[in-house]
Amino acid sequence: xxxxxxxxxxxxxxxxxxxxxxxxxxxxxxxxxxxxxxxxxxxxxxxxxxxxxxxxxxxxxxxxxxxxxxxxxxxxxxxxxxxxxxxxxxxxxxxxxxxxxxxxxxxxxxxxxxxxxxxxxxxxxxxxxxxxxxxxxxxxxxxxxxxxxxxxxxxxxxxxxxxxxxxxxxxxxxxxxxxxxxxxxxxxxxxxxxxxxxxxxxxxxxxxxxxxxxxxxxxxxxxxxxxxxxxxxxxxxxxxxxxxxxxxxxxxxxxxxxxxxxxxxxxxxxxxxxxxxxxxxxxxxxxxxxxxxxxxxxxxxxxxxxxxxxxxxxxxxxxxxxxxxx
Amino acid sequence: xxxxxxxxxxxxxxxxxxxxxxxxxxxxxxxxxxxxxxxxxxxxxxxxxxxxxxxxxxxxxxxxxxxxxxxxxxxxxxxxxxxxxxxxxxxxxxxxxxxxxxxxxxxxxxxxxxxxxxxxxxxxxxxxxxxxxxxxxxxxxxxxxxxxxxxxxxxxxxxxxxxxxxxxxxxxxxxxxxxxxxxxxxxxxxxxxxxxxxxxxxxxxxxxxxxxxxxxxxxxxxxxxxxxxxxxxxxxxxxxxxxxxxxxxxxxxxxxxxxxxxxxxxxxxxxxxxxxxxxxxxxxxxxxxxxxxxxxxxxxxxxxxxxxxxxxxxxxxxxxxxxxxxxxxxxxxxxxxxxxxxxx
Ligand SMILES: Nc1ncnc2c1ncn2[C@@H]1O[C@H](COP(=O)(O)OP(=O)(O)OP(=O)(O)O)[C@@H](O)[C@H]1O
Ligand SMILES: Nc1ncnc2c1ncn2[C@@H]1O[C@H](COP(=O)(O)OP(=O)(O)OP(=O)(O)O)[C@@H](O)[C@H]1O
Ligand code: SF4
Ligand code: SF4
Ligand SMILES: [Mg+2]
Ligand SMILES: [Mg+2]
Numbered sequence: 001x002x003x004x005x006x007x008x009x010x011x012x013x014x015x016x017x018x019x020x021x022x023x024x025x026x027x028x029x030x031x032x033x034x035x036x037x038x039x040x041x042x043x044x045x046x047x048x049x050x051x052x053x054x055x056x057x058x059x060x061x062x063x064x065x066x067x068x069x070x071x072x073x074x075x076x077x078x079x080x081x082x083x084x085x086x087x088x089x090x091x092x093x094x095x096x097x098x099x100x101x102x103x104x105x106x107x108x109x110x111x112x113x114x115x116x117x118x119x120x121x122x123x124x125x126x127x128x129x130x131x132x133x134x135x136x137x138x139x140x141x142x143x144x145x146x147x148x149x150x151x152x153x154x155x156x157x158x159x160x161x162x163x164x165x166x167x168x169x170x171x172x173x174x175x176x177x178x179x180x181x182x183x184x185x186x187x188x189x190x191x192x193x194x195x196x197x198x199x200x201x202x203x204x205x206x207x208x209x210x211x212x213x214x215x216x217x218x219x220x221x222x223x224x225x226x227x228x229x230x231x232x233x234x235x236x237x238x239x240x241x242x243x244x245x246x247x248x249x250x251x252x253x254x255x256x257x258x259x260x261x262x263x264x265x266x267x268x269x270x271x272x273x274x275x276x277x278x279x280x281x282x283x284x285x286x287x288x289x290x291x292x293x294x295x296x297x298x299x300x301x302x303x304x305x306x307x308x309x310x311x312x313x314x315x316x317x318x319x320x321x322x323x324x325x326x
Numbered sequence: 327x328x329x330x331x332x333x334x335x336x337x338x339x340x341x342x343x344x345x346x347x348x349x350x351x352x353x354x355x356x357x358x359x360x361x362x363x364x365x366x367x368x369x370x371x372x373x374x375x376x377x378x379x380x381x382x383x384x385x386x387x388x389x390x391x392x393x394x395x396x397x398x399x400x401x402x403x404x405x406x407x408x409x410x411x412x413x414x415x416x417x418x419x420x421x422x423x424x425x426x427x428x429x430x431x432x433x434x435x436x437x438x439x440x441x442x443x444x445x446x447x448x449x450x451x452x453x454x455x456x457x458x459x460x461x462x463x464x465x466x467x468x469x470x471x472x473x474x475x476x477x478x479x480x481x482x483x484x485x486x487x488x489x490x491x492x493x494x495x496x497x498x499x500x501x502x503x504x505x506x507x508x509x510x511x512x513x514x515x516x517x518x519x520x521x522x523x524x525x526x527x528x529x530x531x532x533x534x535x536x537x538x539x540x541x542x543x544x545x546x547x548x549x550x551x552x553x554x555x556x557x558x559x560x561x562x563x564x565x566x567x568x569x570x571x572x573x574x575x576x577x578x579x580x581x582x583x584x585x586x587x588x589x590x591x592x593x594x595x596x597x598x599x600x601x602x603x604x605x606x607x608x609x610x611x612x613x614x615x616x617x618x619x620x621x622x623x624x625x626x627x628x629x630x631x632x633x634x635x636x637x638x639x640x641x642x643x644x645x646x647x648x649x650x651x652x653x654x655x656x657x658x659x660x661x662x663x664x665x666x667x668x669x670x
Binding site: 041123146148158159183215219240253255259265269 | 355357363364376378397398399400401405406449450452453485492494497498504505507508509512530534535536537538539540541542544545548563564565566567570571588589593603604607608609610611612613614616617618619620621624625626627629630
């Protein structure tokens with residue numbers, strides 16, 4: 001069976017005055033039907049740009065310069081702007097990290113939501129309104145009828161985020177790219193939304209790319225995980241294996257920084273050093289200057305390698321010794 | 327550290343005035359009827375002016391050097407309370423005291439000083455950064471105006487602020503839209519810290535950061551507190567972060583404070599049924615591929631809050647009294663307050 005989405009060696013660069021920012025530089029992953037892939041990684045590592053590349057919303061001076069984005073086997077990178085527009089919102093939806101990319105600040109919520117419904121389905125105005133009410137209720141917004149008449153600025157941060165989620169779920173798309181969709185939500189409301197998402201994946205076969213920093217959400221929701229660093233996937237595999245026994249030193253350091261894994265009141269463990277500038281990445285492993293396992297060989301180009309069946313990492317000195325224990 | 331903690335968590339000496347004090351703070355947002363609405367009402371349609379009760383009679387005092395965590399359901403009024411505390415939104419009722427004096431009554435230089443000393447890092451990094459300003463001006467303009475740096479020292483001052491927040495200073499000539507979500511959040515952090523505040527309201531300030539950079543920022547916050555006695559109101563839905571950082575935790579539900587206690591106490595012995603349910607639903611990184619649960623019971627609306635205890639439609643212990651009488655926030659153990667009729 002063809003996967004819902006297969007991204008092969010995606011490259012998206014920004015051609016700025018200061019130089020070429022290689023925001024995404026060789027990203028590959030696959031998402032099967034009804035599967036959830038957690039996309040995690042360093043802030044600024046290219047997760048959002050990867051999502052934008054898939055739905056064709058990279059703005060100038062940025063451009064997809066290489067690779068393939070296969071949606072049911074069809075290369076999206078080759079589609080015309082009009083063909084992409086047809087897909088967006090209907091078969092592929094994105095929940096943006098900034099909910100105001102979905103919401104228009106000067107229009108009431110009902111105007112915006114009903115318009116979205118009517119754009120893709122032939123139903124009556126009243127039927128459309130009912131769908132919107134239900135969608136708001138589903139994401140835990142009380143008094144949906146009254147709230148439909150509000151403007152976005154009259155909502156709390158988390159409520160705006162939830163409206164954006166509700167809009168993305170309206171059409172039961174085949175693929176949802178969710179970019180930090182629950183960062184501003186408390187655990188109760190988050191649970192409500194994740195439950196709805198799980199229902200959608202099971203009942204409709206919707207596939208999801210779930211971009212987040214919250215490793216506990218990835219742990220509970222995702223089937224597979226891909227970890228990004230400086231524009232590349234540095235590790236991927238089944239969630240539980242990667243979280244329990246990370247291979248790549250970056251993943252290793254990341255998991256060690258989770259507050260619940262640190263002693264209360266003491267400084268949290270952090271990965272030393274800073275992200276290298278994407279403008280002048282050194283050849284070889286981009287994590288080199290911060291890695292405690294680095295050797296001179298790490299300065300040579302390093303590919304994503306299958307180190308254990310089903311598990312890949314872009315590292316020549318991976319944490320393999322932990323793999324045998326337990 | 328532990329001596330300082332004891333002093334903060336136990337009863338502070340009477341001489342120690344709180345840096346900030348909220349007395350009976352309420353905030354309502356009223357939606358006036360437009361022309362059509364008024365007409366419809368005159369003709370007998372069941373329309374009415376809608377009032378959102380965002381914050382309802384909150385009392386809270388924060389001592390110098392204290393870190394208070396503020397937690398609660400999405401839409402319960404945390405950001406609104408944060409804005410009132412930071413002095414950027416006037417309350418509908420009640421008083422905000424800054425070092426014992428009403429913020430609203432301060433004039434001229436004093437008012438400006440108080441405004442500068444209390445800074446807020448906004449929840450929404452996109453909306454709070456001027457898209458037409460370069461990052462160096464977003465971060466450096468206020469310190470320049472207020473004499474924290476000079477024209478000559480501007481560049482290096484800005485560089486230092488950016489580096490501290492984990493941003494590459496060579497990017498300072500860029501505009502906000504050229505940054506990732508987490509990078510923008512750090513611009514907001516750098517901007518707030520650049521004016522050397524004494525009191526910081528952090529509204530979901532590390533939510534968009536990966537855990538390693540988050541650790542770097544949280545460590546910076548803790549260092550500033552140790553070095554400069556910085557005081558924080560730390561709004562976050564991430565209970566792991568709140569537990570790690572806070573001396574005291576305040577729990578809100580639908581506009582009201584329902585429980586507050588020293589951090590260790592609340593995580594060990596939560597009293598209020600809302601807090602108990604909240605703590606029990608925290609996802610853990612150890613829990614794999616699990617079924618998430620939908621909210622049980624009805625989520626009450628701030629447009630039409632239920633009478634009595636706001637939590638009663640969802641509370642497994644609710645009894646008759648809960649539906650009519652508002653439970654008072656009472657001390658149930660030293661420093662531990664809870665608003666629930668189960669406590670008598
Ligand atoms: N318009 C642009 N011009 C130049 N560089 C850009 C532009 N947009 C994004 N970038 C850069 O591309 C890189 C990747 O950005 P992206 O938004 O994909 O990061 P991210 O992984 O989503 O991070 P976060 O977790 O902080 O949201 C960043 O370093 C960012 O600074
Ligand atoms: N400007 C406004 N006009 C009308 N209603 C508002 C306004 N700002 C906030 N509200 C309402 O006040 C209530 C509290 O909002 P607030 O932003 O304080 O919540 P919050 O606890 O910060 O939520 P979140 O966790 O989702 O950010 C919400 O019901 C919101 O709709
Ligand atoms: S390749 Fe070398 S520098 Fe890179 S992560 Fe592995 S050990 Fe570290
Ligand atoms: S007062 Fe009643 S309804 Fe409210 S939390 Fe206590 S037991 Fe539950
Ligand atoms: Mg992003
Ligand atoms: Mg808020």
